[in-house]
Amino acid sequence: MNDKSTNSLPLGEMSEGQRGLLYNYILGIADNSMILGQRLGELCGHGPSLETDIACTNVSLDLFGQVRNYFQYAAEIAGEGKTEDDIAFLRKEREYKNVLLVEQPNTDFAYTIVRQFLFDVYHLLFLEQMQNSEDETLAAIAKKSIKEVSYHERFSTDWIKRLGDGSEESQQRIQKAVDNLWTYTDELFHQTTADKAMVSIGVAVDVTTLKDAYYAKVNSVLEIATIEIPESKWFQKGGKNGVHTEHFGFLLADMQYMQRTYPGMEW
Amino acid sequence: MSEAEIEKLEIAFEQKITDDVRIEPKDWMPEKYRKTQIRQISQHAHSEIVGMLPEGNWISRAPSLRRKVALLAKVQDEAGHGLYLYSACETLGVTRDDLYEQLHTGKAKYSSIFNYPTVSWADMGAVGWLVDGAAIINQIPLMNTSYGPYARAMVRVCKEESFHQRQGFEIMLKLANGTEEQKEMAQDALNRWWWPSLMMLGPTDAESVHTEQSLRWKLKRKTNDELRQQFIDQTVPQAEVLGLTIPDPDLKWNEERQSYDFGPIDWDEFWQVVKGHGPCNKERISARVGAWERGEWVRDGAMAYAAKKEIKKAV
Numbered sequence: 366m367n368d369k370s371t372n373s374l375p376l377g378e379m380s381e382g383q384r385g386l387l388y389n390y391i392l393g394i395a396d397n398s399m400i401l402g403q404r405l406g407e408l409c410g411h412g413p414s415l416e417t418d419i420a421c422t423n424v425s426l427d428l429f430g431q432v433r434n435y436f437q438y439a440a441e442i443a444g445e446g447k448t449e450d451d452i453a454f455l456r457k458e459r460e461y462k463n464v465l466l467v468e469q470p471n472t473d474f475a476y477t478i479v480r481q482f483l484f485d486v487y488h489l490l491f492l493e494q495m496q497n498s499e500d501e502t503l504a505a506i507a508k509k510s511i512k513e514v515s516y517h518e519r520f521s522t523d524w525i526k527r528l529g530d531g532s533e534e535s536q537q538r539i540q541k542a543v544d545n546l547w548t549y550t551d552e553l554f555h556q557t558t559a560d561k562a563m564v565s566i567g568v569a570v571d572v573t574t575l576k577d578a579y580y581a582k583v584n585s586v587l588e589i590a591t592i593e594i595p596e597s598k599w600f601q602k603g604g605k606n607g608v609h610t611e612h613f614g615f616l617l618a619d620m621q622y623m624q625r626t627y628p629g630m631e632w
Numbered sequence: 633m634s635e636a637e638i639e640k641l642e643i644a645f646e647q648k649i650t651d652d653v654r655i656e657p658k659d660w661m662p663e664k665y666r667k668t669q670i671r672q673i674s675q676h677a678h679s680e681i682v683g684m685l686p687e688g689n690w691i692s693r694a695p696s697l698r699r700k701v702a703l704l705a706k707v708q709d710e711a712g713h714g715l716y717l718y719s720a721c722e723t724l725g726v727t728r729d730d731l732y733e734q735l736h737t738g739k740a741k742y743s744s745i746f747n748y749p750t751v752s753w754a755d756m757g758a759v760g761w762l763v764d765g766a767a768i769i770n771q772i773p774l775m776n777t778s779y780g781p782y783a784r785a786m787v788r789v790c791k792e793e794s795f796h797q798r799q800g801f802e803i804m805l806k807l808a809n810g811t812e813e814q815k816e817m818a819q820d821a822l823n824r825w826w827w828p829s830l831m832m833l834g835p836t837d838a839e840s841v842h843t844e845q846s847l848r849w850k851l852k853r854k855t856n857d858e859l860r861q862q863f864i865d866q867t868v869p870q871a872e873v874l875g876l877t878i879p880d881p882d883l884k885w886n887e888e889r890q891s892y893d894f895g896p897i898d899w900d901e902f903w904q905v906v907k908g909h910g911p912c913n914k915e916r917i918s919a920r921v922g923a924w925e926r927g928e929w930v931r932d933g934a935m936a937y938a939a940k941k942e943i944k945k946a947v
Binding site for chain 2: 403406407409410411412413414415416417418419422423425426429430432433436449450453454473474526527528530531532534535536538619620622623624627630631632
């Protein structure tokens with residue numbers, strides 16, 4: 366995508382194989398937003414203050430709005446009458462492609478906000494690049510989403526600074542969440558087969574190129590927040606290939622409950 | 633202040649009420665008016681916040697992306713209503729923390745309908761259609777209530793509530809036109825929510841301790857029984873559109889009154905729920921208290937940060 370000379374193909378001219386890769390590529394992006402949105406939705410009504418409750422719900426709403434754009438496009442690519450809801454709700458656990466970071470539970474508000482921050486910084490960098498995609502639909506979704514995600518990033522960054530440099534307890538809790546979630550950051554920059562294929566035709570963002578800017582930004586915020594940057598170089602991975610953490614099956618059981626219990630109905 | 637001065641202020645206050653002039657935060661008001669307003673507005677605010685719980689219960693399980701987004705937005709609106717209403721209440725000289733304290737200790741009440749459980753997706757339809765429907769009937773007259781900040785908050789609240797009510801009706805309509813299982817789900821939800829919705833409009837006029845004074849001060853513009861009748865008359869035709877049966881064998885059109893007659897309400901159940909013996913009273917309060925307690929370190933951390941910033945600014 367950074368190389369504008371690459372030749373991307375309009376949907377109609379793509380081979381079946383290429384369409385399948387594009388479909389998988391879109392799912393990889395959308396699943397991150399959906400699963401994070403789902404986690405935030407669980408908190409609605411249970412936030413530490415009315416204002417943070419409203420803000421977290423707002424982020425969830427934005428993410429689900431983006432998910433609908435992605436899945437409607439993916440459904441169009443899949444054809445055969447597939448709908449956004451089929452894609453969202455009717456896959457098996459191994460078919461979801463989100464990174465492990467976003468499925469981590471809402472252990473406390475520190476985990477929630479650190480998870481958000483670690484994802485938002487990536488998400489913003491990602492969308493900035495995706496605006497230049499040769500795929501017009503993806504570029505348009507990125508342009509629309511970027512305003513929302515800039516707000517998400519500002520919101521989570523402010524809270525990291527506030528709680529990191531707040532009371533002794535808030536600092537300890539943020540530090541603990543950073544220490545425990547850090548291991549999931551590296552996966553954001555792994556390329557899947559679909560990624561590589563779509564990068565080669567200018568559709569996809571080459572996530573490997575985002576890594577330096579990501580850690581530079583994250584580290585600078587953590588430093589201001591008086592949070593120590595974890596030294597661990599051992600990272601977890603698997604989500605992008607459908608191998609999730611033990612939390613994920615429960616999240617799906619909840620999310621898919623209606624569609625599984627009452628198959629084929631409209632709501 | 634001398635008694636004569638107070639009397640003069642009281643006369644001027646009553647004159648404003650008679651002339652439909654809004655009472656504003658800085659205006660003099662009788663202590664009892666202030667207390668009554670704090671009670672009414674805070675009860676309303678608490679109802680919004682507790683009301684987020686039974687619907688929030690279905691966000692993670694909403695059956696489609698469209699429904700999930702709509703439900704999230706709806707519950708978020710309720711949080712927003714809570715926020716304006718607590719703010720309106722603060723203009724009367726109480727803090728939000730005091731009001732929370734009253735809610736958490738059971739001193740303050742909230743609408744007892746939220747002590748019923750939401751056990752199926754159809755409950756999201758029934759709550760929107762019936763509970764928000766009854767809420768609007770209660771709230772539209774409040775746009776003309778005598779206390780300015782409350783009246784203004786209600787303008788926005790009512791707009792959003794009527795959107796929620798349509799959304800709830802639309803969920804019901806989809807179910808009513810769906811499969812047998814979906815129709816049953818819708819009917820079951822109506823069966824469970826109908827009577828609590830009627831109770832939601834408050835005890836009968838004969839039993840309502842606050843009605844008379846509240847009407848005189850124009851804090852309330854219609855009696856509970858008038859509002860209840862209006863709700864029934866408006867809702868019965870909607871149930872007919874849905875093809876659902878209202879669970880009241882005594883319900884019938886009264887030609888002479890141009891209104892529906894309806895069967896006896898189980899006020900014993902109502903008072904039991906008000907007293908804390910509803911199916912979810914304990915869960916609702918413990919969810920609110922739990923969120924507040926789990927959030928304490930967050931609020932303290934934010935305060936500590938703000939204090940550090942202040943010191944830095946001063947230096």
